[in-house]
Amino acid sequence: MDLRIKGRVALVCASTSGIGLACATALAREGVKVFINGRDEARLAHAQQFIQKSTGNDVSTVCANINLAEGRAKIFEACPTPDILINNNAGPTPGKFQDWDEAQWLSALNGNLLAPIFMIQGYVAGMQARKFGRIVNVTSAMVKSPRIHQGLSTTARTGLTAFCKALSIDVARDNVTINNLLPERIDTGRLKQMVERMVVLESITAEEARLKIADTIAAKRFGTPEEFGDACAFICSAQAGYISGQNIQLDGGSYPGLI
Numbered sequence: 001m002d003l004r005i006k007g008r009v010a011l012v013c014a015s016t017s018g019i020g021l022a023c024a025t026a027l028a029r030e031g032v033k034v035f036i037n038g039r040d041e042a043r044l045a046h047a048q049q050f051i052q053k054s055t056g057n058d059v060s061t062v063c064a065n066i067n068l069a070e071g072r073a074k075i076f077e078a079c080p081t082p083d084i085l086i087n088n089n090a091g092p093t094p095g096k097f098q099d100w101d102e103a104q105w106l107s108a109l110n111g112n113l114l115a116p117i118f119m120i121q122g123y124v125a126g127m128q129a130r131k132f133g134r135i136v137n138v139t140s141a142m143v144k145s146p147r148i149h150q151g152l153s154t155t156a157r158t159g160l161t162a163f164c165k166a167l168s169i170d171v172a173r174d175n176v177t178i179n180n181l182l183p184e185r186i187d188t189g190r191l192k193q194m195v196e197r198m199v200v201l202e203s204i205t206a207e208e209a210r211l212k213i214a215d216t217i218a219a220k221r222f223g224t225p226e227e228f229g230d231a232c233a234f235i236c237s238a239q240a241g242y243i244s245g246q247n248i249q250l251d252g253g254s255y256p257g258l259i
Helices: 018-029 041-055 069-078 102-130 148-174 189-202 206-214 225-235
Strands: 009-012 033-038 059-063 084-087 133-138 176-183 247-250
Touching (some): 009 018, 018 225, 041 059, 059 069, 069 102, 084 102, 102 133, 102 148, 102 176, 133 225, 148 176, 176 225
Parallel strands (some): 133 176
């Protein structure tokens, strides 16, 4: 299927590895002019080479921390008029509610609520003026299925979900969509952290931990970054213009609820 976004411009935040890299690669494969972002020049260069080799398309890089105002300003200057914004960022480390202090709460809210809101704030008016915009927030399955060990992530990302639902209603008339992709058990570095945590807590091997986690998934396997990236590309397509304000699960069919 031709997604009819060839020649569009996309900014993909936190895109040197994992889900972010997969989203950037899928968009570049569609002929989108992609800007990738990260905090490390060497990792950015490696990701740039990987995408260009995989897709045959040029990729631009912006080394900046989206959690900081000066980092966002650098991104806005380098990529002033994107048609597509993929909000992605590292999530807080799971833990115990009693152990989280004020600094950890503020860090989670800054990285997973405020930073993506400020990225949207910097770009959405231009998208409205040009009558095309696709904003995709990578959040978490914990938004719809909260667990206390992921409380930092759940709280921040649920706030982002509420804000974007409200905004999506106001910008839909201008062909600007805002959707959230909710991953669970995608085989990335984040999953590796979960495995390592289980190894310590349950005194089992990494392979045993992976099998135990996979058994909790309806599909009995982990999702791949490539599956996630392709889903993201479709949500950014011209054909997906009537889909907005939605939370889309990518969880192997594991979510037990109706809505």
